Amino acid sequence: MPRKSSSRNVTQSVKAGRLVKKGYPRRHPHTTAAMPVKKQRKVPMVKGGAAENQARCGSPYEVPHGSAAPTPVSLEGRRVRRRRRLRYLWCALADPMPADPRSFFAFASRHAALLEALFASDAGYTEAELLGLIDRLGGDDGAAPEYVLGQLRQLGCVEERPGETAVLELTQPVRGFLEFLLQSHRLTTPEVVRAYLDEIEGLTQALVDAVRRQHASALLRTLSKLDVALERVRVYARETYGGVRERALRLRSDLDALPLEARWEELMDLMRYYVQPLEEVIKPGSVADRVLDQLALQLGAAARAVEAGEEAAVLAITRARLVRMRRDVVRDFQESLSEVLPLLEALRQESRLIRGASRLLRQAEREGVRAVGLRERLALPVHRTEGVFADAALEAYVRGLRTYDAAGAEAVLVEAPAVAVAHVAPGEALAALRAAVPVPDVLGWLLQRYPDLPVRDVLRLYAHVLATPTLAVAPAGARQTWSRHEVTLTAPVLHVSSSSA
Amino acid sequence: MTTDFQALPRLGEVFEQLRRGRHLDPEEGPLYQALVAHEDGFAALFTRLGFDLRRHARGFYYFEGTGTLSDTGERMALFVLIVIEWLADRPGRVEEQFMSRVFALDELPHLQQERYRGYLQQVRVETPEDLGNIVNALDRYGFARKVDDGRFQFRTPAYRFFDLCYDALTDEEERPDDLTP
Numbered sequence: 001m002p003r004k005s006s007s008r009n010v011t012q013s014v015k016a017g018r019l020v021k022k023g024y025p026r027r028h029p030h031t032t033a034a035m036p037v038k039k040q041r042k043v044p045m046v047k048g049g050a051a052e053n054q055a056r057c058g059s060p061y062e063v064p065h066g067s068a069a070p071t072p073v074s075l076e077g078r079r080v081r082r083r084r085r086l087r088y089l090w091c092a093l094a095d096p097m098p099a100d101p102r103s104f105f106a107f108a109s110r111h112a113a114l115l116e117a118l119f120a121s122d123a124g125y126t127e128a129e130l131l132g133l134i135d136r137l138g139g140d141d142g143a144a145p146e147y148v149l150g151q152l153r154q155l156g157c158v159e160e161r162p163g164e165t166a167v168l169e170l171t172q173p174v175r176g177f178l179e180f181l182l183q184s185h186r187l188t189t190p191e192v193v194r195a196y197l198d199e200i201e202g203l204t205q206a207l208v209d210a211v212r213r214q215h216a217s218a219l220l221r222t223l224s225k226l227d228v229a230l231e232r233v234r235v236y237a238r239e240t241y242g243g244v245r246e247r248a249l250r251l252r253s254d255l256d257a258l259p260l261e262a263r264w265e266e267l268m269d270l271m272r273y274y275v276q277p278l279e280e281v282i283k284p285g286s287v288a289d290r291v292l293d294q295l296a297l298q299l300g301a302a303a304r305a306v307e308a309g310e311e312a313a314v315l316a317i318t319r320a321r322l323v324r325m326r327r328d329v330v331r332d333f334q335e336s337l338s339e340v341l342p343l344l345e346a347l348r349q350e351s352r353l354i355r356g357a358s359r360l361l362r363q364a365e366r367e368g369v370r371a372v373g374l375r376e377r378l379a380l381p382v383h384r385t386e387g388v389f390a391d392a393a394l395e396a397y398v399r400g401l402r403t404y405d406a407a408g409a410e411a412v413l414v415e416a417p418a419v420a421v422a423h424v425a426p427g428e429a430l431a432a433l434r435a436a437v438p439v440p441d442v443l444g445w446l447l448q449r450y451p452d453l454p455v456r457d458v459l460r461l462y463a464h465v466l467a468t469p470t471l472a473v474a475p476a477g478a479r480q481t482w483s484r485h486e487v488t489l490t491a492p493v494l495h496v497s498s499s500s501a
Numbered sequence: 502m503t504t505d506f507q508a509l510p511r512l513g514e515v516f517e518q519l520r521r522g523r524h525l526d527p528e529e530g531p532l533y534q535a536l537v538a539h540e541d542g543f544a545a546l547f548t549r550l551g552f553d554l555r556r557h558a559r560g561f562y563y564f565e566g567t568g569t570l571s572d573t574g575e576r577m578a579l580f581v582l583i584v585i586e587w588l589a590d591r592p593g594r595v596e597e598q599f600m601s602r603v604f605a606l607d608e609l610p611h612l613q614q615e616r617y618r619g620y621l622q623q624v625r626v627e628t629p630e631d632l633g634n635i636v637n638a639l640d641r642y643g644f645a646r647k648v649d650d651g652r653f654q655f656r657t658p659a660y661r662f663f664d665l666c667y668d669a670l671t672d673e674e675e676r677p678d679d680l681t682p
Binding site: 257258259260261346349350352353354355356357358359360361364365368369370374375376377378379380381382 | 570670
C-alpha cells in the first residue's frame with residue numbers, strides 16, 4: 001500500500017536523523033507574531049527506537065482556534081508545514097511497539113488527567129478532538145499535542161475504534177488497568193456468577209477425585225484453582241457492591257435530570273441484574289448455596305483424609321477462603337441493599353402518588369368529575385359570607401358582647417308601684433273610698449288611686465261615687481283642672497266627708 | 502376537662518380563618534403558634550361549637566367540613582391532580598418539584614391538552630381567568646401562595662391533595678411485589 005510504503009520511508013528518514021531536531025511551536029510557526037503564543041513547549045527526547053522520533057510530530061492540519069481569516073504563508077512556512085505533515089504521517093501510521101513499563105508509567109504520571117478523560121469517554125474522540133483535549137489538559141512536560149498523541153499511540157494507549165477509523169479510543173488493556181486504578185466497579189451479572197459457580201462445582205468434583213486417588217499434586221493444583229475461583233467471586237461481589245453504590249449515587253444526583261419512569265427503570269435494572277445475583281449466592285437453598293455447601297463438605301472430608309503436611313496447610317487456607325468469601329458476599333449484598341432500598345422506597349412512594357392522581361383522573365374521564373367525589377374527599381367547609389357583619393360599629397358592639405361576663409340580676413329599688421289595673425269594679429273603688437274618708441277631692445283621689453286606668457273608666461267610677469247615696473258628697477270649692485294621658489278634665493271639687501254602710 | 506376559653510390567644514382570628522376553610526401552617530406565624538400552644542383548648546372549644554379541628558401529620562391545622570361542602574374544593578383538587586400527573590413526565594422528583602417550584606400559569610398543561618381541558622370543562626373552568634381564580638382559591642385556603650399575578654407556589658397544606666392520591670389506591674394496588682411505576 002502506498003501509505004504504508006510512505007510510512008516506512010518516513011520512518012527510515014526519521015531514523016536517519018534527517019528531520020529537524022528542534023521542537024516546533026504549537027501551531028502555525030509562521031504566524032506567531034499575530035497569535036497569542038503560549039509557552040514554547042519543549043519536545044523531550046526519548047531514547048531509542050521509533051519513540052525518539054515521535055518527539056517531532058505535529059499535525060499539519062491543525063487550525064488555530066479562533067482564527068478567522070487565512071494567514072499568508074511564506075515559502076519557509078510551507079517547508080515547515082510539509083516537514084510537519086511527514087512527521088505526522090509517521091506518527092499516525094507507525095505500529096505501536098510493546099510498551100516499556102517505565103515509559104508507560106512515566107507518561108501516565110505526566111498525563112494522568114488525559115488518561116482519565118479518555119477513560120471517561122465512551123464515545124471516543126476524533127483526532128482533532130483528541131488534540132484539542134490534549135491541548136486543554138496539557139501535561140507536566142509541556143509537550144506539543146501532536147507529540148503526546150504520538151506517544152499515546154506508541155505506548156498502545158489508544159487505537160482506532162473498529163468500524164470508525166476516524167475515532168480513537170482507549171485500548172482494552174489500558175482501560176482495564178485504569179478501571180482497577182480508578183476503582184471503576186464492574187457489575188457482576190448473573191451470567192458471570194453462574195460461570196464461577198460452574199467452575200467451582202467442577203473443581204469440587206476434581207477435589208473429590210484427587211482425594212479418592214490420594215493424588216497430592218492433583219489435590220494441590222485443584223486447591224490452587226479453587227483459591228483463585230473463590231477469590232474471584234469475593235472480588236466480584238465487592239466490585240458489584242462498589243458498582244451498585246456508584247450507580248446509586250449517580251441516580252441520586254440524577255434525580256433532577258430524569259423523569260420518574262427512567263429512574264425507576266434504572267433502579268429496577270440495578271436490582272434485577274446486580275443485586276439479585278448477589279442474593280442468589282447467599283440465599284439458603286439456592287443453586288449457589290448448594291454448590292458452596294457441597295464444596296465446604298468436600299473440603300472438610302479432604303481435611304480429614306489429609307491430616308498433615310503441605311496439603312493439609314493448603315486445605316486449611318482454602319477452607320478459610322471459602323468462609324471469608326461467603327461472609328464477604330453477605331456483607332456486600334447487605335450493603336448493596338442499603339444503598340438501593342431507600343431509593344426504591346422513595347420511588348415507590350412517588351409512584352403511589354402518581355398512580356393515585358392518574359387513577360382519580362381516569363375515573364373522572366370515565367364517570368365524570370362529580371362521581372370521583374373530590375369535594376367530599378377534601379371536605380372543605382363552605383365560606384359563608386352572609387354571616388359576616390357589614391356594619392363595623394355593630395360588629396364591634398357584638399364582638400364586645402362576647403367578652404361580657406354575665407352576673408346575677410340586680411334588684412331594682414323603686415317605690416311600690418301604683419296598682420296597675422286593667423279593670424276596676426265600682427264596688428271595689430267604693431270600698432277603697434270608704435276606707436279613705438274623709439276625701440277632700442274625689443276626682444283627684446280616683447286619678448291618683450288608679451293611675452293606669454283609662455280616663456273613661458275613671459270617670460265611670462267618679463259617676464258611680466256621686467250616685468252612691470251612702471256617701472256624703474258635697475262641693476268643696478271652685479272648679480279645678482286635672483290632666484291624664486293628654487286629656488284635661490275640669491270640674492268642681494267634691495268632698496266626701498263620711499260614709500254610711 | 503375545664504378550659505378557660507377566654508385565655509385562648511387570638512381566638513377570634515384563628516376561628517375566623519379556620520371557619521373560612523383556611524389551613525394554618527407555620528407560615529401563618531402567630532396564629533399557628535397560638536394553635537400549637539393551646540391545641541387542646543382550641544379543639545375543645547371548636548368541638549362544642551360544632552367544628553372539627555384536625556391536625557395533619559405534616560403539622561398544619563384545618564377544619565374538616567361537614568354538611569354543605571365547598572365546590573371550590575373540587576376544582577382545586579382537579580387542578581392539583583393535573584399538576585401532579587404533568588410533573589411525573591418531567592425531570593426531577595415529583596414531590597420536590599411540586600413543593601419547591603414556582604409555577605407559571607401559562608406553562609401549565611391544563612388548558613393546553615385536550616384531556617385536561619375535558620376534565621376542567623366539567624367544573625366550568627375554561628379560560629386562563631378561571632385558572633387564575635383557582636389559584637386565588639388555593640391561596641385563600643392556604644394551599645398555595647401567589648408569587649405574582651401569573652405565578653404561584655404550593656405550601657405545606659397542599660399535602661392534603663397527596664392524601665387524596667394515596668387514598669385512591671386500593672390495598673390490592675399496593676401489594677409489596679408491585680414494582681411497576
